[in-house]
Amino acid sequence: MSSANDLVHGFINGLALISPACINTSPATGSERRDQSRAPASEVLRRFSTAVAVEEPIAPPVQVQYTQLLINGQFVDAASGKTFPTLDPRTGEVIAHVAEGDAEDVNRAVAAAREAFDEGPWPKMTAYERSRILLRFADLIEKHNDEIAALETWDNGKPYEQAANLEVPMLTRLMRYYGGWADKIHGLVVPADGPHHVQVLHEPIGVAGQIIPWNFPLLMFGWKIGPALACGNTVVLKTAEQTPLSALYVSKLLHEVYSQKVGEMEASFGGSVWLISDASCPYICKVFK
Numbered sequence: 001m002s003s004a005n006d007l008v009h010g011f012i013n014g015l016a017l018i019s020p021a022c023i024n025t026s027p028a029t030g031s032e033r034r035d036q037s038r039a040p041a042s043e044v045l046r047r048f049s050t051a052v053a054v055e056e057p058i059a060p061p062v063q064v065q066y067t068q069l070l071i072n073g074q075f076v077d078a079a080s081g082k083t084f085p086t087l088d089p090r091t092g093e094v095i096a097h098v099a100e101g102d103a104e105d106v107n108r109a110v111a112a113a114r115e116a117f118d119e120g121p122w123p124k125m126t127a128y129e130r131s132r133i134l135l136r137f138a139d140l141i142e143k144h145n146d147e148i149a150a151l152e153t154w155d156n157g158k159p160y161e162q163a164a165n166l167e168v169p170m171l172t173r174l175m176r177y178y179g180g181w182a183d184k185i186h187g188l189v190v191p192a193d194g195p196h197h198v199q200v201l202h203e204p205i206g207v208a209g210q211i212i213p214w215n216f217p218l219l220m221f222g223w224k225i226g227p228a229l230a231c232g233n234t235v236v237l238k239t240a241e242q243t244p245l246s247a248l249y250v251s252k253l254l255h256e257v258y259s260q261k262v263g264e265m266e267a268s269f270g271g272s273v274w275l276i277s278d279a280s281c282p283y284i285c286k287v288f289k
Contacts, residue, residue, distance in 0.1 A: 060150045060151070060153065060154040061147075061150055062147050062150040062151050062154065064095060064096045064151070064245060065249065065252075066245075066248040066249055066251075066252055067083075067096050067097065067098045067099060067245075067248070068098075068099045069099045069101055069105055069109070070248060070251050070252070070255070071105070071108055071109045071112055072109075072112035072113075072116070073255055073259065075252075076099075077099055078099040078100050078101050078102065078105050079102065079104040079105050079108070080100070080102055080104070082099075082100040082102070083097035083098060083099055083100055084097065084098055084100045084241060085097055085098075086098050086155060086241070086242065086243070086244055086245060087242075088154060088155075088157075089156070089157035090157060095154060095155060095245070096245065098241075098244050098245075098248075101238075106236070109236045110207060110209075110236055113207045113234040113235065113236050114206065114207050114234070116234050117204070117206050117207060117233070117234040120234075122229075122232060122234065123204045123232035123233070123234070126183070127182045127183035127184075127185065127232075128182070128183045130179075130182045130183075130229070130230060130232065131179045131180065131181075131182035131183045131230070132179075133179075133257055133258055134175055134176075134178060134179030134182060134226070134229065134230060135175070135176060135179040135180075136257045137175050137179075137253065137254050137257045137258075138172045138173075138175035138176045138179060140253045140256065140257055141168065141171055141172045141175060141250060141253060142169075142172045144253065145164060145168045145169065145172070146164055147249075148163075148168050148171075148218070148246060148249060148250060149163035149164035149167070149168045150163075150164075151245050151246050151249055152167065152168070152217065152218060152243075152245075152246040154245075155217075155242075155243050155244075155245040155246060156214065156215075156217060156242075156243045156246075167216065167218055167219055168218060170219060170222075171218045171219060171221070171222045171250070174219070174222035174223065174226055175222060175226060177226070178222075178226030178227055178229070178230040179230065181227075181230050182230040182231075185202050185230075185231060186202065187199055187200045187201040187202055188200040202231070203232075204231050204232035204233045205233060206233060206234070207233070207234050207235070207236060208224075208228040208233045208234070208235050208236070209236050209237075209238075210224040210225065210228070210235060210236070210237040210238070211237075211238045212224055212237065212238070212239060212240060212247070213240050214240035214242040214243045217239065217240065217243040217246050217247055218246050218247070218250065221237070221239075221246075221247045221250065224237060225237060225254075
């Protein structure tokens with residue numbers, strides 16, 4: 001007689017090994033019934049389990065290329081040299097080790113973004129030129145749609161169909177939307193009592209500090225950087241430590257488009273846990289999260 005432990009062990013084995021398609025639903029003959037009565041409990045449970053078969057996870061068709069901090073157009077290691085693992089949520093295995101930024105790295109990024117705002121071409125170029133750059137960025141996202149979607153699925157765990165057919169195309173549309181707004185933001189002349197001229201001007205404010213979560217990494221990325229860049233601001237963005245890879249990849253595409261036109265990009269992106277230090281706070285004009 002099989003023990004309870006044998007039954008439990010057999011039940012676990014059954015869940016792991018059998019699928020509904022493998023079950024023989026035809027009536028058993030007398031000899032088969034006698035054989036089943038003598039079979040170990042683990043074999044009986046394995047044979048008649050309704051559990052799905054275990055499958056090997058699909059290997060994503062994409063290579064992880066960017067795992068460093070992106071500061072002032074350059075991928076660089078963290079000042080401390082530290083990294084942290086980003087995990088495949090399906091298996092818990094490490095996908096890559098990403099640079100772990102700290103206060104010193106934030107200060108570097110903010111200083112570069114502030115200098116770019118004060119001295120660089122981005123806030124000073126015409127709104128039409130900013131629009132053209134963001135629209136070309138959208139075209140490049142669309143070109144790399146499947147690769148970006150595979151990376152997003154691998155790092156975030158959401159279904160590939162959702163990433164490839166909904167979220168990456170939505171990021172493309174977001175960038176076209178904000179690119180379209182860039183040259184349509186203007187001031188107002190306000191009626192006033194008396195001999196006065198009252199005018200409202202909309203101007204970029206400086207460095208925008210931005211923090212995004214893990215659940216919709218690319219859409220959150222687009223919602224944050226799109227309006228800030230369209231208006232002529234510079235950006236320091238912190239991705240979620242759970243899902244840094246897609247934002248780093250897409251940021252590289254943005255730098256490619258920008259550098260083709262005017263040189264170095266003022267936005268800085270980090271795939272790590274960042275701390276806003278006292279030294280960097282005076283140069284950050286607004287924080288979005």
